[in-house]
Amino acid sequence: MMRRVLVVGAAGFIGQHLVRALAAAGASVVAQVHQRQAAFGHGVQIVTADTAVETLLQDCAAVAWLASGTTPAGSASDPRLELSRNLGPLLRLLQALQAQPDCHLLYVSSGGTLYGDVDHSASESLAMHPRSYYAAGKAAAEHFIAAYTQQYSGAATVLRPSNVYGPGQTLHGGFGVIPAAMSCLRDGKPMPLWGDGESLRDYLYIDDFIAACMAALRQPPQHSMRVFNVCSEQATSLVQLLALIEQVTRHTLQRDQRPARAVDLHRVLLDGTRIRQELCWAPRTSLHDGLQRTWQWLNATPP
Template identity: 85%
Template sequence: MRKVFVAGAAGFIGQHLVRALVSGGVSVIAQVHQRQVDFGPGVQTVTADTAAETLLQDCDEVAWLASGTTPAGSASDPLLELGSNLAPLLKLLQALQSQPGCHLLHVSSGGTLYGDVDHPASESLAMHPRSYYAAGKAAAEHFIEAWCQQYSGTATVLRPSNVYGPGQTLHGGFGVIPAAMSCLRDGKPMTLWGDGESLRDYLYIDDFIAACMAALRQPPQHGMHVFNVCSGQATSLKQLLALIEQVAGRTLQRDQRPVRMVDLRRVLLDGMRIRHELGWAPRTSLHDGLQRTWQWLNAIQP
């Protein structure tokens, strides 16, 4: 039986990935930081202070989803990126030096790495991080590539657009969809930065998990392989909020503020490489994804 080590398993994406792996008959070691999650049978849960060298001995693959910051959270404190994200990843890479046959799946960022673009960014476009958060993601990719080159490692890096869906809670002000829906449910105004014309790509969680599973099923040859993962649909903030209001049947109160330095105007991704090489494509429309997310939010306790 295949065994996968999942770091960041208690997070939004991590919980969905663990469930998908278990459903596929995969044995999982789930590493959690503070939040405890009952994953049920077939999952061994460990804490972040457990030595990676011991955990990786019998693993075929590692899925690295651990992230302790947000773009706004580390905006004035770059050391947060070092302590929360880079240092734990470097410990993992050090452990992987003796296990080059262990495939590494790393979830990076497509929404922050490329900077403002005039057309959908392909994976070959140079990275232009504007925030410390994005700079940390770029640094992580460089370290992973160095590990691949020095120790004949194999890594798949996924750069997702804005992933949303059931299970996503508001964390550090990160996530416009859970923020808007929470405000609508609670009848509170939502703080909005900028004029609402900024463009983003929104990807439903089930579609992103399908991309992760496709990458884990088809480990590439030696080296680092990068894929954008996106819906391919550019949506302005105004359009997004209008769709959310339509799904909820309510009007969102807005508290408009000036744009911030860390905010990007146009974040557009080219997702053709993953379609061609891994056979993946998104299946969920933005309307349907928002509807499922709103139904989930109203089914849980406020």
């Protein structure tokens, strides 16, 4: 197992799950948090966002970058947010990594926004077609990471997950249809829906995505950047998803139908062949079971 690992964005939905998985696997974890508080138990060192990244990287075998200061809707009218909140901090990390290229960088990108509308499952070789500033920021980050690995012989793994969901995911800036729908059901409020509901997405349970992160960290690349889609490879329309949520929760969701938005994609489908072959990873949780566990967690959590 990897030794000392720095997790940037540790207080977020994915970050909290990854920190706990790393600690359970015996890694020494440095968890960097921004504003939000998080409790991880023994063996995890918690540091704040104002701590110099050069200091945090000392003796680290890997760094997992999960931090994101925007959502697709949040930066839709202000592209500068992608620079100040996401790209700027990442570039400072890359500059620090130049002095220790053997430190493995794990960067969580986005499979759900990078490829644009596709009529088939997108493989990693498909050109990126970002439609939102958020997606453009992810694409730019990947290009900077690739340039870093080529100039300084660094090691980096980029994961492009589909729509990750599960216990611990809160409604943040309207980001995440599953927590949005379940929150509306719990609170008895109508859910705003844009478009005709026929848009297709791939949904991935959090435990399966964390397993992919752990597999990537266990097998770092040799002085290069590799890219993996991480997905269930199951296309689900919004109409189908909401029907399944109603079945799991035994509640009827009130719908507030609205016109489609320019940033919304109709088909986001990913090909997960590469990660299955190279990291021997595959999802294990069905959408029904994942939704059921998520609903149980939400009902046990105070509003």
